[in-house]
Amino acid sequence: MAGFEGVVVSDPSLHNQFTQVELRSLKSQFLSMRTSSGSGDGGPLTVRDLSVAMSKLKIAGDGLSEDERAALLGESFPDLDHQVDFELFLRVYLKMQGRVGAKNSSSAFLKAATTTLLHTISESEKSSYVSHINSYLGEDPFLKKYLPIDPMTNDLFEISKDGVLLCKLINIAAPGTIDERAINTKRVLNPWEKNENHTLCLHSAKAIGCTLVNIGTQDLAEGRPHLVLGLISQIIKIQLLADVNLKKTPQLVELIGDSKDVEELMSLSPEKILLRWMNFQLKKGGFRRLITNFSSDVKDGEAYACLLNVLAPEHSRKPYPSTVKDLLERAKLVLEHADRMGCKRYLTPKDIVEGSPNLNLAFVAHIFQKRNGLSSQMKQITFLEANSDDPQVSREERAFRLWINSLGIPTYINNVFEDLRTGWVLLEALDKVAPGIVCWKSANKPPIKMPFKKVENCNQVVKIGKQLKFSLVNIAGNDIVQGNKKLILAFLWQLMRYNILQLLKNLRFHSREKEIKDIDILNWANDRVKNSGRHSRMDSFKDRSLSSGIFFLDLLSAVEPRVVNWSLVTKGERDDEKKMNASYIISVARKLGCSVFLLPEDILEVNQKMMLTLTASIMYWCLKRPITEDRTASSDGENGSSSETTSTSALDDTASESSLDDSGGR
Numbered sequence: 001m002a003g004f005e006g007v008v009v010s011d012p013s014l015h016n017q018f019t020q021v022e023l024r025s026l027k028s029q030f031l032s033m034r035t036s037s038g039s040g041d042g043g044p045l046t047v048r049d050l051s052v053a054m055s056k057l058k059i060a061g062d063g064l065s066e067d068e069r070a071a072l073l074g075e076s077f078p079d080l081d082h083q084v085d086f087e088l089f090l091r092v093y094l095k096m097q098g099r100v101g102a103k104n105s106s107s108a109f110l111k112a113a114t115t116t117l118l119h120t121i122s123e124s125e126k127s128s129y130v131s132h133i134n135s136y137l138g139e140d141p142f143l144k145k146y147l148p149i150d151p152m153t154n155d156l157f158e159i160s161k162d163g164v165l166l167c168k169l170i171n172i173a174a175p176g177t178i179d180e181r182a183i184n185t186k187r188v189l190n191p192w193e194k195n196e197n198h199t200l201c202l203h204s205a206k207a208i209g210c211t212l213v214n215i216g217t218q219d220l221a222e223g224r225p226h227l228v229l230g231l232i233s234q235i236i237k238i239q240l241l242a243d244v245n246l247k248k249t250p251q252l253v254e255l256i257g258d259s260k261d262v263e264e265l266m267s268l269s270p271e272k273i274l275l276r277w278m279n280f281q282l283k284k285g286g287f288r289r290l291i292t293n294f295s296s297d298v299k300d301g302e303a304y305a306c307l308l309n310v311l312a313p314e315h316s317r318k319p320y321p322s323t324v325k326d327l328l329e330r331a332k333l334v335l336e337h338a339d340r341m342g343c344k345r346y347l348t349p350k351d352i353v354e355g356s357p358n359l360n361l362a363f364v365a366h367i368f369q370k371r372n373g374l375s376s377q378m379k380q381i382t383f384l385e386a387n388s389d390d391p392q393v394s395r396e397e398r399a400f401r402l403w404i405n406s407l408g409i410p411t412y413i414n415n416v417f418e419d420l421r422t423g424w425v426l427l428e429a430l431d432k433v434a435p436g437i438v439c440w441k442s443a444n445k446p447p448i449k450m451p452f453k454k455v456e457n458c459n460q461v462v463k464i465g466k467q468l469k470f471s472l473v474n475i476a477g478n479d480i481v482q483g484n485k486k487l488i489l490a491f492l493w494q495l496m497r498y499n500i501l502q503l504l505k506n507l508r509f510h511s512r513e514k515e516i517k518d519i520d521i522l523n524w525a526n527d528r529v530k531n532s533g534r535h536s537r538m539d540s541f542k543d544r545s546l547s548s549g550i551f552f553l554d555l556l557s558a559v560e561p562r563v564v565n566w567s568l569v570t571k572g573e574r575d576d577e578k579k580m581n582a583s584y585i586i587s588v589a590r591k592l593g594c595s596v597f598l599l600p601e602d603i604l605e606v607n608q609k610m611m612l613t614l615t616a617s618i619m620y621w622c623l624k625r626p627i628t629e630d631r632t633a634s635s636d637g638e639n640g641s642s643s644e645t646t647s648t649s650a651l652d653d654t655a656s657e658s659s660l661d662d663s664g665g666r
Contacts, residue, residue, distance in 0.1 A: 007023035007024055007027050009023070009086075009087055009090065010087065011087060022214055024216075026089070026090065026093065027086065030086050030089050033045060033049075033050075033053040033054070033089075044083045045083065045084045046080065046081050046082060046083060046084060047073055047077045047079070047080045047081070047082050047084055047088075047092075048073075048080040048081060049084075050073060050084060050089070050092055051070040051073055054092075054093075054096070072095060072096065073092065076092070076095055121225050121226050121229050122229075122356070122358075124347065124348065124350070124351050124356060124359060125229065125233065125356070125358055125359060126151060126156065126229060127151035127152075128345075128346045128347060128359055128362065129156075129229065129232050129233065129236055130149045130150075130151040130156055131151065131344070131345070131346075132236055132344070132346070133147070133149060133156070133165070133169065133232075134147055134148040134149060135344065136169075136172045137165070137168055137169065137172065140168055142164060142168075142185050143159075143164065143165060143168060146159050146165075154223075154225065156228070156229075156232075157223035157224075157225050157228050158223060160220065160223055160228050161194070161220070161221060161222075161223045162184075162189050162194050162197060163183075163184075163194055163196075163197025163198045163200070163201050163220060164183055164184075164185055164197060166197075166198075166201040166205075166220070166228075166231065166232070166235075167180075167183050167197060167200060167201050167204065168180075168183075169232065169235050169236075170201065170204050170205060170208060170235055172239060173208060173235045173236065173238045173239035173242070174208040174238065174239070174242070176583070176600075177204050177207060177208055178200065178204050178587050178590075179583040179584045179586070179587040179588075181565070181568045181584060181587075182200060182584060182587035182588055182591050183197060183200065184196055184197050191221075194221055195217050195221065196563075196591050197591075198217035198220040198221060199217050199590070199591055199592070199593045200587060200590050200591040201220065202215070202216075202217065202220075203590035203593065203594065203595055203596075204587070204590050205231060205234070205235060206402070206406055206595060207402060207590070207595075207596070207597055208235075208238055208402075209238055209402060209405065210231065210234040210235065210238070211234065211405070211412070212231075213408065215227050215230075215231070233358060236362065237358075237361070237362070237365075240361075240362055240365035240366060240369065241270035241271070241274070241365050243368070243369060244270040244273050244274050244277075244365065244368060245270060245273065246262070246265065246266060249372065249374070251372065251374035251375065252265065252273065252277065252374065253265075254280075254374050254375060255273075255276050255277060255280050255374075263418060263483075266415050266417075266418050267414065267415055267418035267419055268414070269412075269414050270365075270414070271294075271361060274361070274364055274365060274368060275291060275292065275293075275294075277368060277372065277374075278291055278303070278307060278364060279291055281307055281310045281311065281373055282303060282306050282307060282310070284310050285306040285307070285309060285310040286306075287302075287303060287306045289302075289303070291303050293357070294357045294360035294361045294364065295355035295356070295357040295360065296355050298352065298355065298360055299327070299352065299353055299354070299355045300327060300330070301321055301327060301330040301331045301333075301334050301352055301353075302321075302322055302330075304321075304331075304334040304352070305320065305321035305322045305330070305333070305334055305337075306322070307367070308334065308337045308338060308341065308367075309337075310373065311341070311367070311371050311372075311373045312337070312340070312341045312371060315337055315340035315341055316337065317333075317336070317337070317340075319333070320333075321333040321334050321337070327353050328349050328350065328353055329349075331349035331350075331352040331353055332349045334349075334352065335347075335348075335349060335352075338363075338367065341367075341370060341371060342370060343363075343366055343367055343370050344366055345363075346359050346362035346363045346366060347359035347360065347362070347363050391601070392605070392607070393485060393489065395598075395599055395601060395602060395607075396489050396493075396607075396609070397415075397416045397417065397485075397489070398597070398599075399597040399598060399599075399602075399610065399613075400416055400489070400492040400493070400496065401413055401414075401415070401416045402597045403496055403597050404416075404425065404429050404492075406595065406597075407429055407432045407433070408432065409425065409428040409429055409431075409432055410428065411424065411425050411428055413425055416488065416489075416492070417483050417485050417488060418483065420480060420488060421454065421458075421480060421481050421482075421483050422444075422446050422448050422454045422457060422458075422481075423443075423444075423454055423455075423456075423457025423458035423459075423460070423461050423477065423480060423481070424443065424444070424445060424446050424448075424457055426457075426458070426461045426480070426491075427440075427443055427457060427460065427461060429495065430461065430464050430495070433495060433498060433499045433502070434464075434468065434498075434502075437464055437467065437468075438460070438464065439460065442456070442460060443456075443457055443460065444456055444457055451481065454481045455477050455478055455481055456477070457477070458476075458477030458478065458479075458480040458481050459476070459477035460477075461477065461480065461491075462475060462476060462477050462480075465491060465494065465495075468494075468498055470491065470494040470495075470498070471490075471494065472491070475487050475490075475491070493609050496613065497609075497612070497613075500612075500613060500616045500617075500620075501515075501516045501517070501616075503620055504516045504520075504521070504616065504619065504620055504623070507620075507623050507624060518541070518612060521612065521615050521616050521619055522538065522540070522541065522615070524619050525538065525551075525555050525615050525618070525619065526538065528555060528558045528559065528622075529551065529554045529555050529558050531558070532554070532557065532558035532561075534554040534557075534558065536550050536551040536554045537551065538551050540608075541608045541611040541612045541615070542606055542608040542611070543606070544606055546603065546606050546611060547572075547578055547582075547603065547604050547605070547606050548571075548572025548573070548577075548578055548581065549569075549572050549578060549581030549582050549584070549585050549603060550569075550572050550581070552585045552589075552603070552614065552615075552618075553569055553581065553584070553585060553588075555615070555618055556585070556588050556589060556592070556618065559592070559618060559621070559622040560592055563588055563591060563592055564588060568584060569581060569584065575604075578603075578604055579600055579604060581603075582600035582601075582603035582604055583600045585603060585614075586598065586599075586600065586603075589614065589617065589618060592618070592621055593621050594614075594617040594618055594620075594621045595617060596613065596614055596617050597613075598610040598613065598614060
């Protein structure tokens with residue numbers, strides 16, 4: 001089980017400062033430094049060498065000059081000729097990170113760097129999320145023997161260690177994301193089965209929009225509190241904000257003056273839409289302040305008191321919260337009003353007064369779910385229906401949006417057609433897929449007020465696309481600025497396909513740098529299935545027989561015989577049987593460690609683009625495994641380690657921290 005244990009550091013206090021993803025990346029970088037120092041792998045590396053070596057590889061302390069690095073080493077280590085082992089290297093890394101300070105503090109939840117000395121968790125948040133889990137999963141047939149969880153203990157993290165709770169929570173947030181037949185739910189799971197659950201969890205979380213940085217399956221297996229709680233935070237946030245958009249709640253058009261503002265509203269994140277909704281309702285109640293955040297602006301409870309009185313005046317009681325001077329008492333009255341409305345308590349009076357942003361956001365989102373106070377104006381809703389997308393366009397927009405967000409670019413997008421119109425996000429994505437190809441000196445960073453600046457960005461996008469040999473006939477930068485959906489989807493498909501083919505090409509033990517084409521992926525899949533002794537095949541990525549799902553199940557079984565439970569597979573003849581197979585295929589692929597963003601409908605309708613990405617993702621996962629592990633199943637469960645080491649480095653993870661795992665060997 002050595003592979004499953006991951007990288008082990010003998011000092012527990014040092015080990016706990018890193019996730020397994022980080023340890024694997026740093027180990028690879030450390031070995032690379034020793035090799036490049038001239039001593040060969042295993043040779044001596046001294047403290048004196050570290051400044052130059054870490055600078056060359058851009059390890060830690062990006063804001064430090066080489067002199068500053070050397071000064072820091074001199075302060076910390078009197079003997080500069082002392083030989084450096086891996087643990088000493090980790091200590092130096094932490095010191096440099098501490099000197100620079102946390103640079104990723106702008107993003108909530110998991111996007112911030114986890115290599116810090118402060119892995120603290122909020123007890124209030126833990127208690128709130130435990131209450132949410134108890135409420136929504138209390139009757140689950142498998143989990144009810146473990147629930148309710150006591151928020152005063154660390155039982156949440158213990159129960160999460162087998163991955164079942166996290167997978168079930170994802171399905172509550174986005175129903176149907178995981179085919180529960182793919183979750184391993186035996187009473188006692190071996191490490192390989194737990195690892196499968198964690199891999200399924202992480203890739204499914206990514207597929208519903210969670211941001212996953214520096215977290216791997218081993219971190220979930222160890223129940224690391226700050227990482228588990230961060231993941232749960234995101235999943236619950238996605239659930240609570242699911243209806244805060246024009247598609248799910250078309251009545252939101254009431255917030256805007258005319259149809260010209262619809263595009264702006266569609267481009268806003270759910271949090272900003274929620275703020276706009278809150279201010280809209282507060283204005284009705286005569287509230288004079290503008291609420292701009294879910295922290296300091298709601299601390300005094302006055303906005304909440306007004307909001308609830310507008311939405312549910314029949315539940316008001318004396319004394320009115322606004323007449324009470326003590327802030328804690330006022331917050332208590334606000335929550336009592338919410339209770340009478342039937343709203344869940346995601347926070348305490350103290351959380352309101354202290355301005356807990358995550359819990360206040362959850363509270364307001366739940367109020368919106370319970371009673372949004374918006375009227376159904378048929379004229380406005382008809383306008384939305386006239387501008388709605390057909391189902392395939394919506395699915396492709398979703399797939400490309402999730403894929404772009406998974407690249408790890410600084411900008412998080414909520415709507416492909418609106419958020420890409422400045423060209424900036426496309427430039428960021430291009431830079432991830434083809435590093436160094438963007439001329440940033442010629443790029444204009446948002447916010448961009450002048451239309452011609454957006455056109456300049458988009459013209460560069462088109463120019464780069466032509467460099468990459470995309471088919472861009474009759475496409476100009478202005479088409480992107482104007483939000484031409486057909487052309488934007490066409491460009492994104494070519495960018496996604498280019499990324500897939502480059503990843504396959506770069507596999508050092510497979511292609512020897514030769515170009516990979518669609519036909520190579522098709523032939524690989526057919527050969528793999530044929531060599532496994534099965535008889536299904538596909539003639540092309542638009543072969544209608546693929547709708548049954550049998551070929552993809554054969555392919556998944558061929559690359560990992562244990563992953564498909566054939567007793568759960570249908571014949572794929574009737575529509576309902578095809579849909580069951582399609583749902584199972586997606587979950588099994590994610591269970592292996594493939595990053596896929598398609599929906600069952602894409603398989604049922606044989607969407608050619610999605611068939612290619614699914615096949616390529618399986619191919620990439622299979623070929624990326626060490627050659628010694630590309631074998632038939634063994635009975636000891638050891639090749640669970642394969643999924644662990646690749647679970648965060650699948651098809652689209654060129655930008656994730658885990659992709660550094662391979663950098664030392666290239």
